[in-house]
Amino acid sequence: MSIPTDLKYTASHEWARLEADGSVTIGITDHAQELLGDMVFVENPTVGRTLAAGEECAVVESVKAASDVYAPIAGEVVSINEALEAEPQKLNEDAYAHWMFRIQPANAADLDGLMDAAAYQAAVDAEAH
Amino acid sequence: MSPLKQTPLNAKHREAHAKLVDFSGWEMPLHYGSQVEEHHVVRRDAGMFDVSHMRVVDVRGEAARPFLSQLIANNVDKLQSTGKALYSCMLHAGGGVIDDLIVYYQSESWFRIVINAGCADKDIAWMLQQRDALAPGLEITPRADLAMIAVQGPAAAARLWTAMPGLEGVAGVLKPFFGAMVGDMFVARTGYTGEDGFEIMLPAKAAPFFWQALLEAGVKPCGLGARDTLRLEAGMALYGQDMDETITPFEAGLAWTVDMQGERDFIGKRSLQALPRNRQMVGLKLIDRGVLRAHQMIETEHGGGEITSGGFSPTLNASIALARVPSGVQPGDRVEVMIRDRGHQAEVVKYPFVRNGRALI
Numbered sequence: 214m215s216i217p218t219d220l221k222y223t224a225s226h227e228w229a230r231l232e233a234d235g236s237v238t239i240g241i242t243d244h245a246q247e248l249l250g251d252m253v254f255v256e257n258p259t260v261g262r263t264l265a266a267g268e269e270c271a272v273v274e275s276v277k278a279a280s281d282v283y284a285p286i287a288g289e290v291v292s293i294n295e296a297l298e299a300e301p302q303k304l305n306e307d308a309y310a311h312w313m314f315r316i317q318p319a320n321a322a323d324l325d326g327l328m329d330a331a332a333y334q335a336a337v338d339a340e341a342h
Numbered sequence: 343m344s345p346l347k348q349t350p351l352n353a354k355h356r357e358a359h360a361k362l363v364d365f366s367g368w369e370m371p372l373h374y375g376s377q378v379e380e381h382h383v384v385r386r387d388a389g390m391f392d393v394s395h396m397r398v399v400d401v402r403g404e405a406a407r408p409f410l411s412q413l414i415a416n417n418v419d420k421l422q423s424t425g426k427a428l429y430s431c432m433l434h435a436g437g438g439v440i441d442d443l444i445v446y447y448q449s450e451s452w453f454r455i456v457i458n459a460g461c462a463d464k465d466i467a468w469m470l471q472q473r474d475a476l477a478p479g480l481e482i483t484p485r486a487d488l489a490m491i492a493v494q495g496p497a498a499a500a501r502l503w504t505a506m507p508g509l510e511g512v513a514g515v516l517k518p519f520f521g522a523m524v525g526d527m528f529v530a531r532t533g534y535t536g537e538d539g540f541e542i543m544l545p546a547k548a549a550p551f552f553w554q555a556l557l558e559a560g561v562k563p564c565g566l567g568a569r570d571t572l573r574l575e576a577g578m579a580l581y582g583q584d585m586d587e588t589i590t591p592f593e594a595g596l597a598w599t600v601d602m603q604g605e606r607d608f609i610g611k612r613s614l615q616a617l618p619r620n621r622q623m624v625g626l627k628l629i630d631r632g633v634l635r636a637h638q639m640i641e642t643e644h645g646g647g648e649i650t651s652g653g654f655s656p657t658l659n660a661s662i663a664l665a666r667v668p669s670g671v672q673p674g675d676r677v678e679v680m681i682r683d684r685g686h687q688a689e690v691v692k693y694p695f696v697r698n699g700r701a702l703i
Contacts, residue, residue: 251378253654274633
């Protein structure tokens with residue numbers, strides 16, 4: 214699957230998208246779901262929680278392993294995708310179409326510090342070697 | 343690090359785009375796409391596993407039965423009908439489990455043993471050492487020239503006859519836990535999934551052709567990932583996880599495989615008689631959301647315990663585990679499992695969790 218160019222990425226395989234209302238939607242990348250295999254559990258942070266950039270704040274588990282999800286940038290959790298918690302396997306179908314949680318960023322400019330699609334592709338390629 | 347060993351079916355796995363991983367020094371398929379789909383195909387139809395990394399060991403000679411009656415904790419005298427199989431642990435003098443294995447009785451001078459891949463070298467060294475002490479004339483031959491394929495599931499038999507029509511005459515009448523030679527193949531009605539099925543040992547050279555014939559008969563290749571969730575649902579112990587050399591069979595839910603009766607003096611028996619029995623294996627079903635995993639700690643009314651095998655059960659759509667807990671813990675009890683530093687409620691249940699496609703809990 215090609216890496217969407219309208220999203221930002223982290224080295225720990227989260228994607229982030231700036232919404233029109235100023236909030237930022239966060240999920241895990243296709244590469245992350247591919248590494249983990251069949252997903253069976255998603256746990257999101259509670260709404261209202263304040264996150265520091267890089268903070269462990271959610272968990273995805275596959276049949277194989279548990280993996281932490283980190284906050285790409287600082288902010289407050291404003292909503293979570295409860296439908297995904299009920300059907301974690303959706304992440305295997307399309308990781309970019311199924312978000313995990315949304316934050317109100319402390320500073321929207323922090324997004325500029327994340328990788329673009331080309332940089333993330335390069336990071337994934339480097340990991341494979 | 344030494345290069346990974348490959349089974350005779352390695353090229354077939356690559357053709358099928360398997361995700362290959364290091365398992366006990368062997369390059370083995372973890373899955374061929376979706377572990378969960380592979381799990382379901384074994385519960386509903388038929389799947390096959392390359393288990394050629396497991397080691398077949400032939401024990402030949404007149405002293406085979408008396409030797410095995412000392413070597414293993416189960417009693418080979420239960421093997422009186424030709425072809426009958428027996429599951430057992432092999433213990434050291436302290437009562438800990440060196441390995442678990444299956445013995446197939448072929449004749450008074452030929453017993454066939456199948457041992458775990460990760461234990462093969464130490465097992466064979468142990469067997470030879472015991473042989474030299476107890477039965478010097480006995481032949482113990484590891485069969486690295488054999489491959490092994492497990493075909494498992496409710497449709498395993500029908501699809502196997504389609505793939506290899508010559509097998510049906512002999513293998514079709516095998517009762518569960520029996521095996522027989524058919525030409526140069528050894529076919530046994532055994533497995534590690536809780537479903538009907540067969541384990542077939544055959545010359546390594548013939549394995550790719552046989553695998554291909556099974557593929558064409560509609561048997562789906564399945565990896566070690568599905569093998570693990572299937573055996574966990576079936577409540578079958580995994581060496582290195584549920585028991586090892588520091589654990590007795592009694593602490594691993596394997597008392598049914600130990601024959602303490604009579605005068606038979608197998609290795610480890612005296613220690614088993616002397617050791618207190620204060621820990622037991624139970625099944626757990628997670629009530630809260632999450633996934634049970636090996637090494638998570640448990641609090642019970644009778645003290646602490648630990649999960650030895652845990653995971654997500656695709657058949658039950660819930661998380662289940664095998665756990666070692668203090669004696670006194672009973673089915674129906676609630677226990678608390680620590681997952682990422684938070685207590686999660688789980689219920690103690692009898693296992694197996696699933697047999698022949700049906701949920702038992």
